[in-house]
Amino acid sequence: MSDIVRAKPFKVFFVVGEESGDQLGAEVIKSLRALIGERLQVCGIGGERMAIQGVSSLFPLDDIAVMGITAVLERLPTIIKRVHQSVDAVIAEQPDLLLIIDSPDFTHNVAKRVRKKAPHIPVVDYVSPSVWAWRPGRAKRMAVYVDRLLALLPFEPETHQRLGGPPCTYVGHPLIERLADLRPGPGERQPLGAGKKQLIVLPGSRGSEVTRLLEPFGKAVELICAQEPDVVVTIPAVPHQEARIREGVQSWAVKPYIVCGEAEKFAAMRKANAALAASGTVTLELAIAGVPMTVAYKLDWFFRRLKQMNRYVKIIGANTMVLPNLVLGDNSIPEFLEDEATPEAMSASVLRLLHDSPERQAQLDAFTRIDERMKLPAGDSQAGKAARAILETAGVLV
Incomplete structure (x- = not known):
């Protein structure tokens, strides 16, 4: 025809x-x-x-x-x-x-x-x-x-x-056409053991996410740095959350570097050895950038109350809320939801990713499968x- x-x-x-x-x-x-x-x-x-x-x-x-x-x-x-x-x-x-x-x-x-x-x-x-x-x-x-x-x-x-x-x-996905922005160039990401370890912390882009996660993330970072004092912590902030984040980290025992805007966020990802992140599109960015991550999420008061009021309504229909896991069809990326998102659990997970551990290697292997599944x-x-x-x-x- x-x-x-x-x-x-x-x-x-x-x-x-x-x-x-x-x-x-x-x-x-x-x-x-x-x-x-x-x-x-x-x-x-x-x-x-x-x-x-x-x-x-x-x-x-x-x-x-x-x-x-x-x-x-x-x-x-x-x-x-x-x-x-x-x-x-x-x-x-x-x-x-x-x-x-x-x-x-x-x-x-x-x-x-x-x-x-x-x-x-x-x-x-x-x-x-x-x-x-x-x-x-x-x-x-x-x-x-x-x-x-x-x-x-x-x-x-x-x-x-x-x-x-x-x-x-x-x-x-738009991200598959932005590999040059997300993937490190020569010398941008130091291998583990070659210098200070770079941890990127991403508490979300919405005010409610930042409010719920910034405090437990701060306590997790404190526990991480107590065992790994050579870790450098960077928080990329979207412009409309920068003031909220700067105010929130005032109480942190470990003071992070705060950068603002998408270009600075991607630059931090290209340097990062590991990440602690809120669930969302940023987890897919991290996966494409090749950054092993620990993911956490806490529902807002409305959805939490709805779950309590109506046990016949299943709000979350998937076995995971992490986009890379959904793309992969398995739970390669560890996630901590609601009461599971404790500083102790999150810090232990991140610490494993800051070493040449089986958990770290499993994520790096999983990222190659994401490339294959998402490419056009x-x-x-x-x-x-x-x-x-x-x-x-x-x-x-x-």
Whole structure:
């Protein structure tokens, strides 16, 4: 069958809820243009990067880019208004495809309403909600209003198939295209025994994570340094948490170096011999950077209370909350959740990683398997694969 190229304009309506989605959206616009040229028309909701690519946003992302139960409740009237405004704009534009990117609490509310009012508009969801960790029933519900799901993690297509979710395609993770940022160059990471050992501590990027983990992490660091006095401790901070972290470490017995921003974080990872980290995307960054890690997480008060109130609701549906473990399909990375995340347990785990131990080597071996599972075919790119899947869903073959 010969390839079919649509002659008329191809209009995509974007619904993005935060900065990370803006980055993905901007890159996919570039790839769509590379495939179908100036026939591409873009509109919807986006941020600064998508504005450069021609998306004049209906409203600022700051209106809806909120995290945490309290922040959402405070902004709820505005968020509801923006959902309805977005739906009305999609119906008025009559795009060839609606592309929602991440931020499911907002974007999925738009998609569900569009499906009811205009079922002929194909809907693609770029970035799967974490149905493997929270509320697995969402997968089946999504199949009603999402025609294609573009996944960043290689295990997600099988997960959605098992849970009755929408058709799902693995398009790759942005981190696999940033190896030069994450992997040490010559001389950047000293081998164990060649000098002071470098420990990187990552208490999270959200205020609630930092609040819950900074104190036990500090006590764990104290125990580590009591046995390994030659350890240098570095904490990379995201800009909006820097002040909170600087204040929190004032009570630490061992004073860490604090660096700020993504570039400094990646530089610290390239030097690190081991890590103590909150569960999250940063664990995948560490795995790709080749840094053996110990991972901890404490649920916020809302989810902890919900677990106590309703024993029939299983909040965590996976056997692990650590992304590298989910990619690997095993628990190669040690994790300490809730009451398990004691300074004594975490420090003992990190100390094993600061030596040429079986535990350290097992993680280094596991990281090579992560590379194999996450890589894309030679010459392929994440945004390019996503763009082709979008066009295929809309019936445009290139």
